[in-house]
Amino acid sequence: MTNRQIEALKTRKLIYETAMKLFEEYGFDNVKIMQICNAANVSTGAFYHHFEKKEEILVEQYRVVDRTFWTNLDDLSADTYLGKVVEYMGKYSLSAEKDGVRTVNEVYRVWLTLRQGFPFIEGEGATHGLKELLSSAQESGELDEDVDIEELIWDILIIVRGTIYYWCQKEGNFNLTQKTERIVSQFLYSYGFTGNE
Numbered sequence: 001m002t003n004r005q006i007e008a009l010k011t012r013k014l015i016y017e018t019a020m021k022l023f024e025e026y027g028f029d030n031v032k033i034m035q036i037c038n039a040a041n042v043s044t045g046a047f048y049h050h051f052e053k054k055e056e057i058l059v060e061q062y063r064v065v066d067r068t069f070w071t072n073l074d075d076l077s078a079d080t081y082l083g084k085v086v087e088y089m090g091k092y093s094l095s096a097e098k099d100g101v102r103t104v105n106e107v108y109r110v111w112l113t114l115r116q117g118f119p120f121i122e123g124e125g126a127t128h129g130l131k132e133l134l135s136s137a138q139e140s141g142e143l144d145e146d147v148d149i150e151e152l153i154w155d156i157l158i159i160v161r162g163t164i165y166y167w168c169q170k171e172g173n174f175n176l177t178q179k180t181e182r183i184v185s186q187f188l189y190s191y192g193f194t195g196n197e
Contacts, residue, residue: 012050014040019057020103028058028106055110061103073132081137082193086185088133089160092126093180096164101172108165127153143191152191159187 001009018040022031033054037044051057076084096104130153137143143152163183167176185193 008050011042011046015042015047015050016057016060019054020061023058023106024100024103027102028054028109055113058103058107058110061099061107073129080193081133081140081142082188082191085130085133085137085156085188086181086193088129089156089184090177090181092160093164093176096167097172097176101168104164105168108168126157130156142193147191156184156187159183 015036019031019036022036022039031054033044033047036054037047051060073084073088076087078084078087131149134143134147134149134152138145138147138149160180163180164176167174167179
């Protein structure tokens with residue numbers, strides 16, 4: 001990469017991180033682009049070079065989460081691959097808990113407003129980990145060989161996103177990680193999962 005490209009990435013990261021702090025402190029609707037630029041000490045031109053509107057920063061937040069989400073699969077403690085899927089998705093929900101209800105709420109609002117699809121990247125992050133675990137479950141006989149792994153991945157991701165959405169509606173008044181693990185576990189029961197042994 002050239003020095004110019006490196007500087008551009010640093011500026012984008014600075015704008016992103018500054019905006020996320022401001023959103024968490026003041027609420028998304030209360031933060032103006034000029035406020036982000038002032039806090040990051042960048043021009044509005046620099047902002048618009050990297051982001052078309054402030055909503056894109058929230059969409060970027062979950063692209064980053066999905067792209068970088070990677071739990072070392074060897075660190076999962078369950079004795080079965082399907083049990084590891086449950087644990088893995090619990091860890092995924094934990095990332096939403098760490099971001100906080102306020103931020104996650106805004107992300108959902110932006111997705112609906114901009115009519116964005118779920119920001120999952122095929123072959124990376126959460127989908128990559130799920131594919132490895134489910135493929136291993138199939139190879140070990142925990143899952144029938146006729147189960148469509150790709151479809152199962154999307155079913156699980158829809159369940160987890162729906163659980164996170166419900167958590168936002170309830171203003172975070174329950175343990176998201178525990179609920180995610182319980183619901184994913186119940187869903188996988190139809191595929192032969194009997195719980196972590």
